Amino acid sequence: MVRIVILRIGHRPERDQRVTTHVGLAARALGAEGMYLAEADNGVVQSITDVVTRWGGTFFCKDNMKWRRCINDWKEGGGTVVHLTMYGLNLPEVIDEIRGKDNVLVIVGAEKVPGEIFGLADYNIAVTSQPHSEISSLAVFLDHLFSGTELAGRYADAKIRIIPSKAGKKTEEV
């Protein structure tokens, strides 16, 4: 199964804390292995780590990464680099090819992305050619990549689990 790590770039510590936390949590819930954050922001790391502690699994979050080095290291290790951007090729055209890779770094930008990224990425991929959200783009990308199988994911070492129900909130402590 393809291994996915997110690289979040363009994060501004004050303004983007919540959106970046959503990026990380969506990445975790939809099957990614971890997230590198190209900025120092302990608040994001803490929020995501808290969720992992409570809800289980091994998702990691590392801040203060240098994005150029991160991308170069990934490529030198033989991995594939995908950049999600509304300017890229439409997802359905390329997703089968990506599914055949072993290690994929998914770059998720904020509003402005350095032009250099488009050239460094092996694939620039659009989830529709319309403006929406990096969170929704990443979600649809991961869901297509894993063909929906990630939706039934269970997490080891969870302290709490939800018991799906028609109405109301049911959880179990484990």
Add this chain to the structure above:
Amino acid sequence: MVRIVILRIGHRPERDQRVTTHVGLAARALGAEGMYLAEADNGVVQSITDVVTRWGGTFFCKDNMKWRRCINDWKEGGGTVVHLTMYGLNLPEVIDEIRGKDNVLVIVGAEKVPGEIFGLADYNIAVTSQPHSEISSLAVFLDHLFSGTELAGRYADAKIRIIPSKAGKKTEEV
């Protein structure tokens, strides 16, 4: 084809403006018809309206809606009400049933949702039983509902369109 309108509840004008705008833009890009916002927030309405003006289509955004009345009116009109919540039934189990409906109001909450909503909704649906983001939940829900066909959507009356490309940014004024 099933007609989808979003009802965004629990929005706090200062804190949630960006996340709610992302909810609206994701809804638009992934095939919904419009969004009701259960709070007064002209900033959100303006941001979404600006995107519609530039990128086309007929997506609407109305703020200052009363959520109880909105839900009741929808049900009285024979429509179906879906509430996206991590406590609900898992998406793959119910999506075929939803696809057979004509008019679906999708309730998208912020962090806290009034307990009453669980009872008012015809369906409480989870996109994974894990905490992530209302934006990623909505995106995966819409993408499953429309079976990915929404990804190739084109919008009437657009002033700008993207020409999908391998690397770089190509647009055309129309």
